[in-house]
Amino acid sequence: MRLLKNLSALAILVCVCDARPTSSVVFEKIESSPAGWVLDKAAKVDKDETFITLKIHLVNQGLDKFHKLAMDIATPGHPQYGNHLDHETILAMTAPKEESVDLVKEWLGREISNAKVDVMGDYFTVEGTVSAVENLLKTKYNSYVNEETKAKTLRTLEYSLPSVLLGHVDMVQPTTYFGVKQFRSTISEHHAIADEADDFHVEAAQAVTGCTGTRITPTCLANLYNFANAKNETTGLLGVAGFLEEYAIKSDFTTFLNSYAYFNNKAKTFTCTGVNGGTCPTSPAGIEANLDVQYAGSISSSVPMTYYSTAGRGQWVGSGTNTNEPYLEFLNYLIALPAASLPNTLSISYGDDETTVPLSYATNACNLFSQLGARGVSILISSGDSGVGSTCKVNGKTSFTTAFPAGCPWVTTVGGTTGNSPESAWSSGGGGFSEVFGRPDYQNATVNKWLTTDTTHSAVTNYFNSSGRAYPDISAQATNFVIIASGSAQSVSGTSCSAPTTAGIFQLLNSARIASGKKGLGFLNPWLYNTASSGFTDIKSGKISGCSGVISGAGFSAVAGWDPATGLGTPNYEALLTFATSTA
Numbered sequence: 001m002r003l004l005k006n007l008s009a010l011a012i013l014v015c016v017c018d019a020r021p022t023s024s025v026v027f028e029k030i031e032s033s034p035a036g037w038v039l040d041k042a043a044k045v046d047k048d049e050t051f052i053t054l055k056i057h058l059v060n061q062g063l064d065k066f067h068k069l070a071m072d073i074a075t076p077g078h079p080q081y082g083n084h085l086d087h088e089t090i091l092a093m094t095a096p097k098e099e100s101v102d103l104v105k106e107w108l109g110r111e112i113s114n115a116k117v118d119v120m121g122d123y124f125t126v127e128g129t130v131s132a133v134e135n136l137l138k139t140k141y142n143s144y145v146n147e148e149t150k151a152k153t154l155r156t157l158e159y160s161l162p163s164v165l166l167g168h169v170d171m172v173q174p175t176t177y178f179g180v181k182q183f184r185s186t187i188s189e190h191h192a193i194a195d196e197a198d199d200f201h202v203e204a205a206q207a208v209t210g211c212t213g214t215r216i217t218p219t220c221l222a223n224l225y226n227f228a229n230a231k232n233e234t235t236g237l238l239g240v241a242g243f244l245e246e247y248a249i250k251s252d253f254t255t256f257l258n259s260y261a262y263f264n265n266k267a268k269t270f271t272c273t274g275v276n277g278g279t280c281p282t283s284p285a286g287i288e289a290n291l292d293v294q295y296a297g298s299i300s301s302s303v304p305m306t307y308y309s310t311a312g313r314g315q316w317v318g319s320g321t322n323t324n325e326p327y328l329e330f331l332n333y334l335i336a337l338p339a340a341s342l343p344n345t346l347s348i349s350y351g352d353d354e355t356t357v358p359l360s361y362a363t364n365a366c367n368l369f370s371q372l373g374a375r376g377v378s379i380l381i382s383s384g385d386s387g388v389g390s391t392c393k394v395n396g397k398t399s400f401t402t403a404f405p406a407g408c409p410w411v412t413t414v415g416g417t418t419g420n421s422p423e424s425a426w427s428s429g430g431g432g433f434s435e436v437f438g439r440p441d442y443q444n445a446t447v448n449k450w451l452t453t454d455t456t457h458s459a460v461t462n463y464f465n466s467s468g469r470a471y472p473d474i475s476a477q478a479t480n481f482v483i484i485a486s487g488s489a490q491s492v493s494g495t496s497c498s499a500p501t502t503a504g505i506f507q508l509l510n511s512a513r514i515a516s517g518k519k520g521l522g523f524l525n526p527w528l529y530n531t532a533s534s535g536f537t538d539i540k541s542g543k544i545s546g547c548s549g550v551i552s553g554a555g556f557s558a559v560a561g562w563d564p565a566t567g568l569g570t571p572n573y574e575a576l577l578t579f580a581t582s583t584a
């Protein structure tokens with residue numbers, strides 16, 4: 001009878017809400033700003049002259065059914081395998097209730113004037129002054145400054161919605177989400193290209209041809225990951241995500257190909273597409289952007305490549321617009337592209353500490369990834385550069401921490417390795433178990449096997465939630481990649497190196513399939529874990545660490561089989577190609 005009692009309590013609550021449509025409830029609340037963001041007390045914000053573009057997301061209907069279909073489409077052997085969806089079909093399957101649209105319209109009409117309101121699909125966009133938005137959300141925005149980057153952002157720790165909108169609206173941003181960062185940990189000083197070449201000759205003996213000494217180049221990766229004899233692929237499209245005013249420079253790309261390409265694709269270039277007002281200038285060179293296009297682009301032979309330069313930092317400067325954070329803008333842009341313009345593979349080297357991402361935001365962005373996968377895009381994401389965590393607190397409890405979107409079950413998360421004799425887990429590579437997303441079926445058996453047979457994690461079982469989505473799924477080299485920026489060679493490290501490396505390799509696989517009349521692989525994970533798991537070289541040495549000074553002995557070891565340090569292992573292109581061409 002408990003259930004019935006709860007139901008009648010709910011009914012009473014609904015009646016009260018209906019009787020007083022303007023009563024508000026706190027919709028979302030965070031305890032404090034994320035680590036590194038401090039209240040900027042000195043800031044003077046003219047709240048009548050500063051604008052916010054608010055995105056209000058309506059609750060989708062039919063999401064469970066859609067997710068099941070998205071998984072079937074990605075599961076080899078299922079009758080729906082490879083039947084990627086068009087945008088209209090996804091919109092129709094997940095459209096919000098008309099009542100939701102009407103209620104939000106009514107609310108905005110009543111509570112905000114002089115604002116520009118648009119409704120498209122499941123989003124309302126409202127551009128208004130900070131004062132007007134504060135009044136709408138019964139909140140106050142404050143300026144916060146990032147201690148490291150000095151970036152400023154207007155955010156709030158809680159906001160309210162009319163109680164009649166509960167069940168109709170599931171996210172309002174920018175409010176409580178403070179924004180993305182790059183997964184690139186270190187850059188060494190500049191080297192002239194000639195010095196760089198000299199360095200190579202004096203280094204120690206190499207185990208893998210081309211992997212001279214400590215620096216990584218495409219030639220080294222081609223030998224290490226067995227794609228040195230890959231065909232010259234020309235079909236399909238590889239996409240590289242760019243945020244935070246990181247600009248990919250074409251002349252650097254050309255210099256890089258001329259100096260380091262493993263393959264004769266020196267004439268290759270790329271297209272830069274601005275998203276959300278993003279631009280494509282010829283300087284300054286973004287280290288992250290150049291790393292991403294240089295590795296994804298050189299590895300993917302002659303496949304066309306697009307760099308998406310998405311504007312928006314979720315920041316403001318004195319007055320003007322406090323721009324929306326860019327992730328949702330970017331994903332919504334891609335999802336709506338016609339099939340012919342959609343990349344087959346997408347490399348993303350940006351993310352956040354999962355604990356700093358509000359649940360509503362994480363859930364919505366992860367849903368967008370599920371849609372992109374169902375449209376046929378294989379998404380490779382860096383696992384992060386903090387090992388098992390840096391703050392190591394989750395809801396006040398001492399715990400390993402994880403990264404977003406690495407922990408979203410609808411992306412393929414790429415961890416880090418280093419060295420080649422043997423190739424080992426990179427100590428700072430991100431890995432672990434999401435605190436917000438549960439374990440998906442495709443990895444259930446694999447992760448259970450590790451949980452029940454691995455003997456190296458018994459001392460740390462209290463610091464992670466073993467029922468969460470586990471990552472990384474796969475891994476690749478993450479240290480000392482040579483890149484060209486502003487004409488000279490530098491070396492960089494981070495799982496920002498691993499994502500574009502694997503994206504280049506998966507694009508070769510997708511292009512090979514497309515050239516033979518098949519569909520691209522789309523969302524990879526069910527295929528990876530259940531068809532192609534032996535297409536990876538198992539990494540069995542090294543350990544990811546983290547939580548230093550908080551949890552002693554923190555980390556996960558690379559062991560035989562899947563593990564949360566290096567996933568299934570590093571790619572063996574020729575083996576993966578055999579699986580890719582034999583999968584229907």
Ligand SMILES: *[C@@H]1O[C@H](CO)[C@@H](O)[C@H](O)[C@H]1NC(C)=O
Pocket residue numbers: 232234263264265267302
């Ligand atoms: C690969 O194909 C492209 C496009 O057709 C061509 O320009 C390039 O010369 C080819 N490269 C090699 C090594 O065959």
Ligand SMILES: *[C@@H]1O[C@H](CO)[C@@H](O)[C@H](O)[C@H]1NC(C)=O
Pocket residue numbers: 434435436437438439465466467468469
């Ligand atoms: C562990 O994760 C599961 C699903 O991911 C969640 O339902 C559960 O609440 C979590 N438990 C704890 C103690 O955080």
Ligand SMILES: *[C@@H]1O[C@H](CO)[C@@H](O)[C@H](O)[C@H]1NC(C)=O
Pocket residue numbers: 441444445448
């Ligand atoms: C996951 O694996 C466990 C242990 O093998 C099993 O009991 C459970 O039913 C599995 N769950 C799913 C959804 O397959």
